[in-house]
Amino acid sequence: MEEKKNKWLKPLIIVAVIVAAAYFAYRKIYDMLFGGAVSVSMDDVYSTLNAIKVPLIIAVVVIIAAVIVSIAVARKEVGIRKMVRGQSILASILAVAVAANVICLNIEYSLINKVMTGSEGLSEETKQASIELCEEIADEGVVLLKNEDNALPVNKGTKLNVFGWGSTQPIYGGTGSGSVSEENAVSLLQGLENAGFELNTALTDFYKEYRSDRPSIGMGEVDWTSPQPTMEEYDENSIFEDAEAFSDTAVIVITRAGGEGPDLPEKMSDENTYNTTQMGGEVTYSTNEEDLSSEKSYLELTAREAEMVERVNDSFEKVYVIINSANAMELGWLDEYENIKAALWCAGAGETGFNALGSIMCGDVNPSGKLVDTYVYDLMSTPVYNNFGNFDYSNSNEITGSEENKAKFVNYVEGIYVGYKYYETAAAEGQIDYDSVVQYPFGYGLSYTTFDKEITSIKDDGTSVTLEVVVENTGDTAGKDVVEIYYTPPYYNGGIEKASTNLLDFEKTEILEPGDSQTISITFNYEDMASYDDINNKSYVLEHGDYAITLNSDSHTILDSEKITVEKDIIYNDENDGKRSTDETAVTNQFDFARGDVTYLSRKDGFANYDEVTKAPGNVEMTSEQIADYQCKNTYDASEYDDPDAEMPVTGADNGLTIQDMKGLDYDDAKWDELLDQMTVDEMSALVADGGFHMIAVDSAEAAESTACDGPAGITSNFNSSISGVAYPPAAMIAATWNKELAQARGEQVGKECVELGVTGWYGPAMNTHRSAFAGRNFEYYSEDGTLAGIIGGKEVGGATSQGVICYVKHFALNDQETNRTNGICTWATEQSIREIYLKAFEKSFKEGGSLGCMSSFNSIGTQWAGSCQSLLQTVLRDEWGFHGAVITDAMDPLADFYMDLNRGIRSGLTQGLSMTGGDGLITNTEDANTVTALRRASHENLYALANSNAMAKETGTPGWVKIFIGVDVLLAILFVGSEILLFKKYKKRKTV
Structure with missing residues (x-):
């Protein structure tokens, strides 16, 4: 009996080991796929399973057949039975081994290689430098909004009652690709404690017990609830009574989150224009019934928050507010309560930024941040409000040929009048009472000290201007300040649209001690003030007249000014005065097709068309002409792009060149043609189509595979947890520093992290525009202003590029809302606004x-x-701006599959598909000369980027994990042969007996 029990012991142990191994493998794979910043969708999983189904099916069939055969010989003599069963086991092992080899070394090689080729992580030296830089960015990026009677700073040791549930779950960044790990982050409360404040822990415990997690805001699940206890819950726990006994000082924390996929609700109810997630799930606006309202947006205080704020104001003499939100909120309430003495804006703090918040509150750091957006009292009255969100074409089926795929649109009706450019101009035209509309201007920020600034010198040579500005610290505290230079161009009624106020350049001072001064020199070119005339000259034009050059403390407050006069129109085209100095070719209209049948806001007659233009669109049909131009896979016609007489390029040549030979060569060097001749069609197709989070190896050029990662605010890998950088504050906070050197340093530090983490491609930074305060990814983008975004972003890119990183600057272009983005939303805008507002943020990153x-x-x-879009990716990016390098798609998501077509893309300037499943089938008709020519051109761009990147320091050849895999194969082969020999020997021995 004991012998029978023992017979089951070994199989049970084997089964237990297999189950345990399978579970841990499952968890590892699950975390790898779904635990990253950008989760792999179930469609990607299904696609992967579909790709590997043949070897899996064959292996399963062999195993089943082996089991059946083993059972069938149960009554045979012992020798035959053991021989057959032994062969069945060996056949099963062989089938699994062959399937594993086919899957791992062929079908899913790229995906597995991304997982296996990690790094040992950051060195302590680099990590520490990055952490210190995070805090330095926050030191200079936190903005002091209000400080009555010098209420801030607060003495260390002060007892603080920190109100607001968000104090226990603050915002560090955002969600999606711009998210950061909070695992090692200093919390807001820790930041205050580290600064020497004593906190009311009973209040903190009350919030933690109320709710311990933040509502989810993602692509598949959205809950916009702003958690906050009711007044009854506060009173039941004697929170206010105990807090008053603790101290007379209160801090209120208000948080608002944003993320990839959803835009923030303009109405906190189902009356909002978009009521499903990107993945089609339902949206929860609030689980607190009293917070639901069609009269309020997500960027206002909720009913519960308003009650809490009022009660805090009534209960405490000293109240300080922290606004923890990258999105511009309605903050008029800050001035409605007499005991709210001071307020600070802190977008997202990253890993250590909340230490800076504490340092600022106690006075160890003097705030020097400036706002990156205009803060208005009423976000529902902005020019963009009615034309942001969800709009369907009524004839959608006719456009896409599908019930499922809806054709969407958005009209950029405000033209160039985005953010402060509208409010300053509307005030100049007398259309608005500025002070009753705008609470905090763009570029606004207070200090614990005072500064005097004046223009002391201006040099004008007719093409460029140099200003010297003296900044003096006239207060009693050391600090930094920002020199903001704007210009006011002449406007001719009904002529080229122009804003009355336009940021030209800026510089930040060093730390100035009381009484010290610094001279800042700023040089700009006349052409920097040119406007784009998309109606008449169809080029940049610097119109004649007087231009006021102003030194401001913000977009509205002028401190000093000078005047320069342009005697005649300067027209930057080939027919007149030639191209701008920074362009490779003279610029002319490329986006006439994007104007559409839309009327745009005009300054003419004091914005006379404002009411008509800015109202919500009605029932809109796409015209037959637009339908004919609409691009999706259903309408793709290669003949529109291809040359019927095209000749097949040379492929598969043996010229003996490697990617290492291309380092530092010009894009047009003749050697590139020789190298490209060596590539096969299959290699080019794979290099272009299989671009998700890597650039694949190219054997003919001896180019090793390189890794690409997400993370505009911190390097993160979807596939390898060892590839993880430091969590930086988001772009909005970096821009709020108004510090070019800090932005450069941040780029360089990210580049150093990439080198140590084995990363070559960085999906960032992101350069889109804060067109609306409700845009979900405003945390990930710099500003409402293209000049500020362009300068800060360009410095970051320059820093990272200097370390050999390929910065995939995104999302190019006019991706300024999340709603309907994966529907290929038709974005209608004037060429002037496209160039002056939306492309301007990108321009310096390339130039x-x-x-x-x-x-x-x-x-x-x-x-x-x-x-x-050839006008964008070829004419503007390459021809005008002189760019050469890789241009990748956004995620080749099944949601966007009906229109994201690589076949069309590679004929228009695209070079890579961000495919998660290997890119099979994304490129078709590879026997056609036009397709191969397009692939060759795209491969040239990709390899040019690679040759000038840190990938050139990588070892070429077979990856280590593949060597181990092959070693295991060899060992298995030896064991297999040995087992076969042993089986036959035993069988023969039994037959002899």
């Missing part, structure tokens, strides 16, 4: 930052998908 990469966007410009 000055030297970026080697770019990520196109999901949306369409007009009816043309941005990833196949």
